[in-house]
Amino acid sequence: MTNKNTIAAIVIGLMLVTAGFLAITSKKSPEVEKSLITNFEECKNAGYPVMESYPEQCRDAGGNLFVQIIEDKTINDTDSIPVPVSNDKEFNKPVTLKINDKVTFSSNMYVSLKEINDSRCKPDVQCIWAGELSVLLSVLFPTANPAQDTRLGTTNNKSVTLLGYTFTLQSATENSATIVVSPKESTSRIAGGYIVGHVDIGPFCPVVREGETCKVPPEAYTSREVVIYMSDKVTVKERMHLDADGNYKIAIGPGNYFVQIIPAGIGPGEKKPVTVKSFETTTVNFDIDTGIR
Numbered sequence: 001m002t003n004k005n006t007i008a009a010i011v012i013g014l015m016l017v018t019a020g021f022l023a024i025t026s027k028k029s030p031e032v033e034k035s036l037i038t039n040f041e042e043c044k045n046a047g048y049p050v051m052e053s054y055p056e057q058c059r060d061a062g063g064n065l066f067v068q069i070i071e072d073k074t075i076n077d078t079d080s081i082p083v084p085v086s087n088d089k090e091f092n093k094p095v096t097l098k099i100n101d102k103v104t105f106s107s108n109m110y111v112s113l114k115e116i117n118d119s120r121c122k123p124d125v126q127c128i129w130a131g132e133l134s135v136l137l138s139v140l141f142p143t144a145n146p147a148q149d150t151r152l153g154t155t156n157n158k159s160v161t162l163l164g165y166t167f168t169l170q171s172a173t174e175n176s177a178t179i180v181v182s183p184k185e186s187t188s189r190i191a192g193g194y195i196v197g198h199v200d201i202g203p204f205c206p207v208v209r210e211g212e213t214c215k216v217p218p219e220a221y222t223s224r225e226v227v228i229y230m231s232d233k234v235t236v237k238e239r240m241h242l243d244a245d246g247n248y249k250i251a252i253g254p255g256n257y258f259v260q261i262i263p264a265g266i267g268p269g270e271k272k273p274v275t276v277k278s279f280e281t282t283t284v285n286f287d288i289d290t291g292i293r
Contacts, residue, residue: 037060037064037066039066039069040056040057040058040066040067040068040069042066043058043059043060043064043066044056044058046060048060048061055067055068055069056068089103089104089105089181090105090106091105091106091181091182091183092180092181092182092183093180094170094178094179094180095111095178095179095180095181096176096177096178097111097112097113097176097177097178097179098113098175098176099113099114099115099116099175100112100113100114101113105181108142109139109140109141109142109165109181110139110140110147111137111138111139111140111167111179111181112137112138113135113136113137113177114136114137114138114149115135115136116133116134116135116136116172116173116174116175116176116177117133117134117135117136118131118133118174119131119132119133119134120132120133130155132153132154132155132156133153133154133172133173133174133177134151134152134153134154134156134157134172135151135152135153135169135172135177135179136149136150136151137149137150137151137152137167137179139162139165139167141162141163141165148162150162150167152167152168152169152177152179153169154169154171154172164183165181165182165183166181166182167179167180167181168180168181168182192251192252192253192254192276192278193251193252193254193276193277193278193279193280193281193282194249194250194251194252194276194280194281194282195228195248195249195250195252195257195259195274195276195281195282195283195284196247196248196249196250196281196282196283196284197226197247197248197259197283197284197285197286198245198246198247198248198285198286199221199224199226199242199246199247199248199261199285199286199287199288200246200285200286200287200288201216201220201221201246201265201288201290202214202216202288202289202290202292203290203292204216204217204220204290204292205292216246218244218245221242221243221244221245221246222241222242222243222244223241224241224242224261224262224263224288225239225240225241225242225261225262226239226240226241226242226248226250226259226260226261227239227259227260227261227262228250228252228257228258228259229257229258229259229260229271230255230257230258231255231256231257231258233258233271237252237257238250238252242261252276253276254276254277254278255275255276256273256274256275256276257273257274257275257276258271258272258273258274259271259272259274259284260272261286261288264288265288265289265290265291266289266290266291270286272284272286
């Protein structure tokens with residue numbers, strides 16, 4: 001009986017040892033599989049879960065993380081590279097701009113598109129006014145600082161004139177605008193005439209001794225401007241500073257104008273009427289009283 005029990009115990013022990021060996025061997029088997037995975041594609045093809053990320057990631061049974069390699073395909077894809085707007089533009093030719101585009105004209109004038117406003121009436125909405133697309137331009141002139149903003153519309157204010165330059169909106173979309181910039185026309189100068197004149201300023205010396213002359217300092221002239229108004233006496237047509245001798249000469253188209261010196265002396269400056277004819281020169285002189293006695 002004892003021998004049978006001993007044999008049975010030995011058999012059971014061998015079975016337990018065998019079962020333990022098989023269990024240990026089965027746990028080590030994934031390591032063999034894990035060692036075969038070296039990149040994302042192998043991990044994905046082996047059936048391990050892929051995380052929805054960019055780039056995608058895959059983690060194997062051993063906890064190793066593999067990241068998808070993204071090839072850069074934009075180097076030779078020239079069609080996807082935006083073409084910058086050329087800086088040097090010509091007058092009287094259409095120029096298409098996108099928001100924040102900036103162009104330069106031959107006179108060193110800079111124009112940039114700041115914004116596009118869409119006020120058009122939406123479908124299925126009753127509107128009193130159909131609305132329009134309007135654009136906001138920023139213009140920096142070589143002789144004026146800072147830059148000036150001006151708004152053009154597809155319905156209202158299609159053209160605006162600033163410092164002799166005309167800005168016209170040809171067309172617009174939600175993303176771009178096509179404009180034409182026209183410079184001052186020289187033909188009006190040829191067909192026009194001139195307004196010339198001299199300004200006397202005084203007195204400057206309270207007491208003038210015999211044999212001495214009282215000279216007017218040049219800055220008394222150069223600090224003043226001659227301003228040409230349209231016939232309404234409000235709209236400024238031209239303006240310029242006097243030279244160091246108190247003289248001025250302005251070329252202007254034919255028409256009726258008013259001339260004023262700013263700043264004046266005592267009291268408001270007089271606005272003198274003047275009529276300009278083609279190929280003729282008209283003289284308008286001024287006397288300014290400084291009030292010095």
